[in-house]
Amino acid sequence: MDYSQLNKAITAGEIASLYLIYGEEDWLIQQLIQSLIKAVIAPGAETLDLVVIDVAHQPQTLDTARIALEVKTLPFISEKKLVMLKNTDLFVSASGAGKAQTDENRKEIRDLITDLPDTTVLVFVETKANLSQKSLLSAFEKRGGIKAEIRIQDDRTLQSWVNVGCKSQRLSIDPEAAISLIDRCEGQMREIRTELEKLFLYLGWSGDKKITLELVDLVCRPDNRGSIFDLTDAISSGDAEKALQVLDLLLLRKEPVPLILFMLHRHIRQLLAAYTEHDSRVLASRMRLRPFVANKLRLQARRFSPHKLASIYELMFQTDLRIKKGLLNDLLGLELLLVEAASL
Incomplete structure (x- = not known):
């Protein structure tokens, strides 16, 4: 289910007992949360019938006893109680020192979902949910849970x-x-x-x-992506002076040199992918880009030969290595990189 479908269902009063709302578009997720609160909680009853617990991506710290108590407690005024669990990371694989405790917490939440009372609406709000936890997901689906991935809009x-x-x-x-x-x-x-x-x-x-x-x-905020496109346009034309002028503009905006290096590295990597992919839609999906950006990348990639792109990528690697070894500072390294890349 996507945003439009879920929002339509909530607006129509079709409220399920269990939700998993996840994805990158946090503004739309917040709109859905507000719609759920409005649909489930009686006016003025938020302090009594609404419980929000943010686990802050620390699933091993989850207080399952408290959650069980909140879920099983009857609503005071509203027809149903709304319990919202944020950033539990229970739907992704656990690792590290807290794995054993996280696995135990996941099992207890799975059991809680199985016996979820009809008087409670339980909502998981996650930024990360690759749905790899099959046992938890199975319990979720058997209980009639609604999954909604809220993606960046086209x-x-x-x-x-x-x-x-x-x-x-x-x-x-x-x-x-x-x-x-x-x-x-x-x-x-x-x-x-x-x-x-x-x-x-x-x-x-x-x-x-x-x-x-x-x-x-x-x-508005500076167009840094546009500046990186201008930077690589100058490199493709062999215009080192223009590339340095664009760099000066970025520095004038007080953009950190490490960030500029990172953006340029990411951009060259995306150009390499764009060179071999002839469908902007496939490129956008593969690189998690918007179609507009993917199309611009494909057009710009045509201005380079694959050999030149690979050489620039290798040059960036060597520059990064020299900076990390302390052989030159980051600004000088970036300036030399632009001049050398334009001369290739």
Whole structure:
């Protein structure tokens, strides 16, 4: 089940006793949580009938006795009690010193799910859930649990969402401005919303009614991914001077040199993958990229030969090694890397 399906069911009052909500899009997950609270908990009864326990990715510390008590306690005012367990990591494989305790906690939670009373709605909210724990998942499914993976939304959906948000403020946004805004925030709706609020405040002051790319550049967070594309464009053209100018721009924004190195390394690795993959959709799925970014990568990869990309990748490895050995500082290493890469 995805966000739209689950949200529709909750809005229609179709409430299950057991949920596993997981994925990368935390803003949409939060919207679902609020919808569940509104649907299950009577107004004003949150302190009595709503229990939220955040395990903070430490499954070995899970207080199963307390959870069992909360689950089995009848609601005070609402028709059902809502117990929410966050970041339990029970649905992923455990390792390390706490594995034995985590396995024991998982078994107790599995037994609790099997005997879950009809007076309680139990919700697992996870950022990580590869569903590898078959015994727990089997108990979950036998009890009629609902699984919903909330993924980063595709570009078309995000652009539509941005347009609706702007129209609600009686504003318009240019398509290239919307795409740039989404890209700067890497598709994260919470981050996009924050940047939109900055734009709304600015336009409220200026009196303008349209969001342009120039305004996004002025008001919003820097377009670091776009700068990395510019950097590699300069390298592909053999223009070391242009590459150093883009680097100066990143440094002017106070971006840390290690972060720039990391972004460039990731970008070259993605270009290598893009060179051999002719379908943007497959590339997007394989590299966990949005289709818009995957298509840009494929187009840029054509400007390189596979030999040059491999040589740049090897050059980055050697630069990283020299920096870690203390043979040169990170900024000098990055500058030399750009000059050498452009000369290949």
